[in-house]
Amino acid sequence: MAAMHEVPASPDVVVVGGGVIGLSIAWRVAETGRRVVVVDPAPGRGATWAAAGMIAPVTEAHYGEEALASLAVHAAERWPAYNTDLEAVSARGTGYLRCGTIVVGADRSDRLALDEIRAYQASLGLEVTALSGRESRELEPALSPNSHGGAHVPGDHQVDNRLLVAALTAACRAHHVTFVADRVAAVDRDRTGAVSGVVQDTGIALRAPTVVLAAGWDLASVQGLPPGTLPPVRPVKGMTLRLQARALAPRLSQTVRGLVHGIPCYLVPRHDGALVVGATSEERGTDQTVDAGAVYALLRDARSLVPGIDEYELVECATGLRPGTPDNAPVVGWSSVPGLALAAGHYRNGILLAPVTAAAVADLVAGRPLPDVMAPFGPERLLGHARGAPAAGTAAR
Ligand SMILES: Cc1cc2nc3c(=O)[nH]c(=O)nc-3n(C[C@H](O)[C@H](O)[C@H](O)COP(=O)(O)OP(=O)(O)OC[C@H]3O[C@@H](n4cnc5c(N)ncnc54)[C@H](O)[C@@H]3O)c2cc1C
Structure with missing residues (x-):
């Protein structure tokens, strides 16, 4: 070649x-x-x-x-x-x-799990501050009114x-x-x-x-x-979705990570209104096909944290194989x-x-x-x- x-x-x-x-x-x-x-x-x-x-x-x-x-x-x-x-x-x-990250839970037990993780992260000397639901929405107004506060992580970009x-x-x-x-x-x-x-x-x-x-x-x-x-x-399959904000859609100013009934989910906003939603983690060998159910679950969980993603265009489903040890x-x-x-x-x-x-x-x-x-x-x-x-x-x- x-x-x-x-x-x-x-x-x-x-x-x-x-x-x-x-x-x-x-x-x-x-x-x-x-x-x-x-x-x-x-x-x-x-x-x-x-x-x-x-x-x-x-x-x-x-x-x-x-x-x-x-x-x-x-x-x-x-x-x-x-x-x-x-x-x-x-x-x-x-x-x-250098946008920082906000962490929220979808329900009370997610919030409790996030509190434990925050205590562990703080024990490692990492910078993480507890937030109430109201405080997290003040920092990121596009968050769902139902979200339970978690933490602000100023150093995750x-x-x-x-x-x-x-x-x-x-x-x-x-x-x-x-x-x-x-x-x-x-x-x-x-x-x-x-x-x-x-x-x-x-x-x-x-x-x-x-x-x-x-x-x-x-x-x-x-x-x-x-x-x-x-x-x-070994290959560990992961899928992210690429969304694009329409003109009047609410935008995020920082990364949002959440737990939704125990399942992790994240929304990463780019400066041009693009939004990356992720991610699945699947031990499926080298398979890289897109499962309808996985797309549904990612959108459902992301939407429960940031309802305004309804106003975004779904542009792409991307899969990749993480190199796991x-x-x-x-x-x-x-x-x-x-x-x-x-x-x-x-x-x-x-x-x-x-x-x-x-x-x-x-x-x-x-x-x-x-x-x-x-x-x-x-x-x-x-x-x-x-x-x-x-x-x-x-x-x-
Ligand atoms: C859905 C998803 C979300 C992720 N999100 C994040 C994130 O937010 N932050 C983060 O830090 N990481 C993230 N990761 C992990 C990150 O993407 C990987 O750790 C990283 O891309 C690994 O880089 P790599 O160069 O080792 O592998 P790859 O990007 O897979 O590149 C390996 C390259 O090797 C080539 N290759 C393989 N075999 C041969 C051969 N025999 N000869 C020549 N070329 C060969 C392939 O063609 C390929 O281009 C994510 C991964 C996935 C799947």
Whole structure:
């Protein structure tokens, strides 16, 4: 298959997968002067395309995921600088909005459950303030008069994930990243077992001393590796709906997250009147069809929190496969195969974690150790073997 630009004769790094993770890595590595190739048949069209774009370290903090919550807070702190750099180099807006988030319950038991979650989030040192129903409606008048107050989370923001893909692609091009529209069938290794490149589905070989696997849920599709090299990553189907406000429809000024009779639901307003409603979470293998019942349930729950969505146009139902790991945390670091780095398994938080993941992989490629904040998320935790050394040829140029 043809490359979109001429592929360099000897790239330094091949990135397999051009979702938010692969694109962010490619950009950050290429800006250090390395020749980078991204191989993906449809960059940006995986889970990244279906996402809501919440940058939500607080409302995504779950029981038992304290290390992940701490990584998420660190990632959110990096977002403003990452976004400033990205908008400057790409000359494009990403729709990054520091809008905050309001959390409400549909009934009294939802409110009680949210109170417990808020106490847990506060115990982690996260900024979250309790609100009554009246206080939440003062902050967000479009909320239903029946909603039960919950919390205000001033630090949970959002970005437009699709504008983000466009900006990342432009940033990569500005740093001469080459895109190859093909799948990678296998990693190639030399006689010592170290990475020597990849082989595309079309049979074309690309030589490089460093390969980064950022293939989302489909990591295991890449062959040529010894058993036990890749951590288990499974697809978790999610659906979001895209709505558009009509002229007189009430608009939200911040993200609304809610519990509706125990089921989570969110509404993420963009600056142009678009609204993302989500999301389902389904263990259905690689199925990506749209269920009528799931669309109905999302609209029903979103409408119970914000009745004014009746006045919106339903524009799109988007499904994607989140890359889930056994502990819901990402896998970032050198694998046991010299020259092969992994950046996958970002599950519910790949948009949030993109800046910190890209910085960590850029450090590895430059011959530096994994940053402390990422150290708990190396592949060895899920595979039980020691971390491999980088291959020769990965040091900074
Ligand atoms: C409904 C939904 C809502 C979400 N909302 C949020 C949110 O609000 N905030 C947040 O932070 N996260 C959210 N997420 C999670 C986030 O979207 C993912 O964590 C993130 O997109 C993962 O990025 P990725 O680049 O690893 O994977 P992907 O975006 O899936 O990209 C992987 C890429 O790899 C390519 N690929 C796969 N195999 C190969 C191969 N063999 N050769 C070449 N290329 C290959 C694919 O074509 C694809 O483009 C959401 C996800 C879903 C589904």
